[in-house]
Amino acid sequence: MKSGEDVILRVVNLKKYFPLGGWFFKRRSGYVKAVDGVDLEIYRGETAALVGESGCGKTTLGRTILRLIEPTSGEIYFEGVNLLKLSKGEMRKMRMNMQLVQQDPQSALDPRMTVKASVGEPLVVHGIARGRELRRRVLHLLRRVGLGEEHMNRFPQEFSGGQRQRICIARALALNPKFIVLDEPTSSLDVSVQAQILNLLKDLQRDLGLTYLFISHNLSVVRYISDHVYVMYLGNIVEKAETREIFKNPLHPYTRTLFSAVPIPDPNLKRKRLSIKGEVPSAIDPPPGCRFHPRCPEAMEVCSRVKPELREVEPGHQVACHLYR
Amino acid sequence: MPEVLLRVKNLRVNFYTYAGVVKALDGVSFEIYKGEAFGLVGETGCGKSVTAASILRLVDKPGRIVDGEIIFEGEDLLKKSEREMREIRGSKIAIVFQDPMTYLNPVLTIGDQIAETIREHQDLTVEALEIERNEYHNTSAEKPSKKALREAVLRRVEEALKMVRMPDPRVVIDQYPHELSGGMRQRAMIAMAISCNPKFLILDEATTFLDVTIQRQILELVKDLKDRLGCTLMIITHDMGIIAETCDRVAVMYAGTIAECAETKRIFSKPLHPYTRGLLDAIPLPTEDVKVLKPIPGFVPNLINPPPGCRFHPRCPEAMEVCSRVKPELREVEPGHQVACHLYG
Ligand SMILES: Nc1ncnc2c1ncn2[C@@H]1O[C@H](COP(=O)(O)OP(=O)(O)OP(=O)(O)O)[C@@H](O)[C@H]1O
Ligand code: SF4
Ligand SMILES: [Mg+2]
Numbered sequence: 184m185k186s187g188e189d190v191i192l193r194v195v196n197l198k199k200y201f202p203l204g205g206w207f208f209k210r211r212s213g214y215v216k217a218v219d220g221v222d223l224e225i226y227r228g229e230t231a232a233l234v235g236e237s238g239c240g241k242t243t244l245g246r247t248i249l250r251l252i253e254p255t256s257g258e259i260y261f262e263g264v265n266l267l268k269l270s271k272g273e274m275r276k277m278r279m280n281m282q283l284v285q286q287d288p289q290s291a292l293d294p295r296m297t298v299k300a301s302v303g304e305p306l307v308v309h310g311i312a313r314g315r316e317l318r319r320r321v322l323h324l325l326r327r328v329g330l331g332e333e334h335m336n337r338f339p340q341e342f343s344g345g346q347r348q349r350i351c352i353a354r355a356l357a358l359n360p361k362f363i364v365l366d367e368p369t370s371s372l373d374v375s376v377q378a379q380i381l382n383l384l385k386d387l388q389r390d391l392g393l394t395y396l397f398i399s400h401n402l403s404v405v406r407y408i409s410d411h412v413y414v415m416y417l418g419n420i421v422e423k424a425e426t427r428e429i430f431k432n433p434l435h436p437y438t439r440t441l442f443s444a445v446p447i448p449d450p451n452l453k454r455k456r457l458s459i460k461g462e463v464p465s466a467i468d469p470p471p472g473c474r475f476h477p478r479c480p481e482a483m484e485v486c487s488r489v490k491p492e493l494r495e496v497e498p499g500h501q502v503a504c505h506l507y508r
Numbered sequence: 509m510p511e512v513l514l515r516v517k518n519l520r521v522n523f524y525t526y527a528g529v530v531k532a533l534d535g536v537s538f539e540i541y542k543g544e545a546f547g548l549v550g551e552t553g554c555g556k557s558v559t560a561a562s563i564l565r566l567v568d569k570p571g572r573i574v575d576g577e578i579i580f581e582g583e584d585l586l587k588k589s590e591r592e593m594r595e596i597r598g599s600k601i602a603i604v605f606q607d608p609m610t611y612l613n614p615v616l617t618i619g620d621q622i623a624e625t626i627r628e629h630q631d632l633t634v635e636a637l638e639i640e641r642n643e644y645h646n647t648s649a650e651k652p653s654k655k656a657l658r659e660a661v662l663r664r665v666e667e668a669l670k671m672v673r674m675p676d677p678r679v680v681i682d683q684y685p686h687e688l689s690g691g692m693r694q695r696a697m698i699a700m701a702i703s704c705n706p707k708f709l710i711l712d713e714a715t716t717f718l719d720v721t722i723q724r725q726i727l728e729l730v731k732d733l734k735d736r737l738g739c740t741l742m743i744i745t746h747d748m749g750i751i752a753e754t755c756d757r758v759a760v761m762y763a764g765t766i767a768e769c770a771e772t773k774r775i776f777s778k779p780l781h782p783y784t785r786g787l788l789d790a791i792p793l794p795t796e797d798v799k800v801l802k803p804i805p806g807f808v809p810n811l812i813n814p815p816p817g818c819r820f821h822p823r824c825p826e827a828m829e830v831c832s833r834v835k836p837e838l839r840e841v842e843p844g845h846q847v848a849c850h851l852y853g
Contacts, residue, residue: 236722373808374790374791375551375786375803376803376804378790378792381792382801403793406796407792440721442794445794446747446753447795448751450772452795458724459724463719
């Protein structure tokens with residue numbers, strides 16, 4: 184472990200249930216269990232990836248960790264401080280350490296604000312800089328992400344998708360955060376530009392000692408950028424391991440099917456495919472027992488009854504599956 | 509020599525917008541052989557969808573096909589009347605789009621929508637008469653009744669849904685698009701597209717919005733359908749992985765032009781165009797740990813004022829003086845391998 188197992192963020196049994204239906208015509212009662220008892224440990228200076236398919240709860244988990252969404256229950260410790268015990272004012276201060284970069288740079292930037300205003304906004308809001316100092320700092324941030332003085336007074340619409348994502352990253356860096364949640368930061372970008380942004384993120388991490396939670400459905404990207412991988416299925420973490428290990432030796436049947444479904448850009452490669460039946464069930468009435476059991480090729484009798492706990496089966500490699508006990 | 513099913517020659521399409529004329533396709537040429545799976549790959553806005561729309565003559569205002577030929581089975585589609593085109597669409601050439609929700613009618617059931625396509629293009633009198641005589645026992649009937657015709661269409665609809673391995677076809681027939689999951693909607697779109705046995709099926713980013721496990725199911729389905737129906741495929745995608753797995757040959761597009769065209773294996777083993785090489789160096793691989801990605805610098809040009817000469821020259825690591833002046837033509841540099849680049853001239 185490169186950073187000496189120094190845990191910067193620890194999440195314990197985190198849950199976020201959204202009540203169903205409108206407030207007036209409540210046609211259905213119950214909850215969407217978007218995040219249902221998640222434990223995470225993220226080590227300082229590294230990238231933890233959170234992978235899974237649409238609707239599995241990745242974005243909700245990322246936003247809940249930043250308390251942009253209030254959790255239903257659980258604990259979140261950032262550098263040992265329980266975020267859920269903080270007052271609004273304390274949380275505001277704490278949030279300077281924790282930033283979010285979203286998938287769609289288009290909607291993340293205010294079209295009426297110049298690049299300088301957008302990137303400088305956090306500095307102004309927190310009363311950190313104004314005037315010449317603000318300008319100096321913004322310019323420094325823009326240079327960090329590969330932009331320059333000539334971009335300062337332009338508007339978001341004048342930029343390409345990749346440049347806009349650079350602007351969003353500059354903005355996220357404004358308050359010198361320690362930790363950034365990157366929610367699908369490259370999935371709206373073309374591959375040639377995606378590579379630029381991934382390399383930029385790697386450089387920034389190395390130079391500034393940042394820690395990332397990198398949310399993605401793209402396993403190739405995850406393999407390139409992350410140190411640890413968490414695999415999420417219907418609100419639960421089903422597997423966690425070092426990136427190398429999980430790609431070499433995926434254990435959970437879901438992880439295996441997920442990995443084998445990715446198209447590989449190599450026409451000479453012939454792989455045995457594990458096909459998967461059915462579609463992702465709803466998080467409203469998730470299946471009992473192991474949530475993956477209706478689609479699992481290895482399901483046993485116990486799987487539909489008992490929910491498997493996440494447990495360590497090899498050093499540093501955790502799986503929630505009855506096959507491993 | 510394989511038989512050519514479709515030949516696109518020097519296709520030019522412009523969009524006349526307030527901001528100026530978007531030169532979306534700037535002399536696109538390629539050939540698709542009968543029975544093959546042909547890939548069209550490239551980044552956002554490079555003109556893949558406009559190419560597909562042109563083949564079906566579905567380019568709408570403010571767009572216009574300004575030049576070129578699209579020869580399908582020996583005839584130029586650009587010279588056909590709108591009525592003739594309507595006949596061809598669906599029955600001979602069908603398309604499946606990225607986002608089924610924008611093409612499925614939200615107020616019609618899946619069954620009704622597929623039935624409509626079938627009724628428009630196919631004469632089911634014979635099948636219906638058979639039902640009338642054999643099943644309704646009107647042995648002397650000359651013409652099928654309405655009921656028998658409906659039954660014949662319904663059977664075709666069911667057959668199409670079974671072809672795409674739709675779970676519970678009988679239930680789905682009576683469902684509305686919003687009641688289906690993304691994967692099921694895409695299956696319904698494919699069912700509609702193949703319901704009239706087209707010779708040529710275009711899939712425009714048909715799996716892009718789907719999760720990988722569902723994408724895998726649809727890709728397997730498409731491969732399987734190609735074998736069973738014997739139709740020719742054009743697969744449009746930005747994903748080199750999908751190209752590698754599904755296509756026999758592939759054309760790489762950049763900013764409204766074809767940069768390179770060859771057998772898929774060759775494109776991966778011996779890419780010639782600097783853009784193709786750049787693209788392959790920029791994709792992370794799910795099978796490799798340490799690969800340093802080499803991004804292509806800059807970004808895709810605005811097609812209102814595209815760079816003169818080679819449209820890739822401002823981003824090209826190999827650009828020479830001539831590249832900013834003269835547009836490189838697509839030419840065959842090795843048998844079956846075409847490139848548009850001054851390095852090979
Ligand atoms: N209705 C329109 N009005 C103006 N310009 C258009 C219109 N439709 C397409 N274009 C332009 O034509 C060019 C090619 O677009 P096209 O949709 O074919 O790209 P694409 O390769 O399919 O991209 P994607 O990967 O995003 O689907 C782009 O520059 C686009 O902006
Ligand atoms: S023609 Fe010139 S600029 Fe264009 S790809 Fe070839 S070398 Fe590069
Ligand atoms: Mg398109």
